[in-house]
Amino acid sequence: MSRTLEFDIIPRLVDVHRAPFPPGHPHADVEDALGSTDHRPSTRDVEDFVQLVLAREHLPAQAFVDALGQRGMSVETIYLDLLAPAAQHLNYLWAQDLCEFTQVTLGLARLQRLLHELSPSLGGGGQRPFRGNARRVLLLPACGEKQTFGLSMVAEFFHHAGWEVDRGHGPLDTQAVEFAQSEWFDVIGLAAGSETRLEPLRRSILDIRRLSRNKEVRVMVGGPIFAGHPERVKFVGADACGLDGKKAPVHAERLIALRLRNH
Structure with a gap:
């Protein structure tokens, strides 16, 4: 896990914060996937994100989500196309005995924390105030x-x-x-x-x-x-x-x- 983080996922995360890659660059596809509001997280992005969620520290997963937001990806897209598929992938890893229950529990807790931290930004202007006769x-x-x-x-x-x-x-x-x-x-x-x-x-x-x-x-x-x-x-x-x-x-x-x- 630590070797994968150090030599594969973390470098890709760092790339997100850099200037756009020129056309034809080996990592240009990563820029396309993570750096544009016109693209959603790919399957590979979700799988990489899950490895960050399962890491010992919380900060890498938080940094990944922050990078998406800084590049203009909406909170709704992060909710529906990153966090939700990540939760499903965690359950898949558990069902296939590729991950221990304690790891899945920790991973889902981290996703819950990220969901909570993103919540004030949902919809751009925050939540609508409750009406006196709110549903x-x-x-x-x-x-x-x-x-x-x-x-x-x-x-x-x-x-x-x-x-x-x-x-x-x-x-x-x-x-x-x-x-x-x-x-x-x-x-x-x-x-x-x-x-x-x-x-x-x-x-x-x-x-x-x-x-x-x-x-x-x-x-x-x-x-x-x-x-x-x-x-x-x-x-x-x-x-x-x-x-x-x-x-x-x-x-x-x-x-x-x-x-x-x-x-």
């Missing part, structure tokens, strides 16, 4: 889910869209029902990453609709198990699948607008 959303992972970085990112987009966001304090299980019963939420978002969570999720959503303080609460679901599978969204009884980053608040507003239009 409220509850976001929770399915029972047994360990990795919740994606949901943290969704929470940031809701927060900066002017929503009041509640993340609870653990996996949903009965918690989502208890929250829905005791407090008013316009939307409840539940995330799941495994097909084994579908049946428990279906039962939770049934209980939410039956016991919710807001009898017309809208339920959104998200996670890889729903991608390209609308029948699963229907099976669990959700109103929509839309916990996919910056579009999540837009989907939620549409659900509320549709509810109001039907009255």
Whole structure:
């Protein structure tokens, strides 16, 4: 790891801060990938970034992100095209026994820290102030889910869209029902990453609709198990699948607008 950092990744990072490479230079492709607002981080950039995240010190990963921002890359792009794929790659390394659980835990904690530090810059002008009648959303992972970085990112987009966001304090299980019963939420978002969570999720959503303080609460679901599978969204009884980053608040507003239009 240290040799890779010293002789490959760190030199590429340093290159980002230098003047643009002339056409044909061996590292010109790196300049294109990291130095322009017209390009997104490549797969190699994400993999290199993950190695920085797994390094002993936090500063290299922070410097990598800072370099992207200094070159004009938007916070949204860093969120969606660097941090989110990095979290997915960490989970892949763990699933393939290429990385220890403690390393993945540390890496995800560092991504969470970077997400938090970037948060004030999201949307350019910071978050919108809460309205007196601000929408409220509850976001929770399915029972047994360990990795919740994606949901943290969704929470940031809701927060900066002017929503009041509640993340609870653990996996949903009965918690989502208890929250829905005791407090008013316009939307409840539940995330799941495994097909084994579908049946428990279906039962939770049934209980939410039956016991919710807001009898017309809208339920959104998200996670890889729903991608390209609308029948699963229907099976669990959700109103929509839309916990996919910056579009999540837009989907939620549409659900509320549709509810109001039907009255």
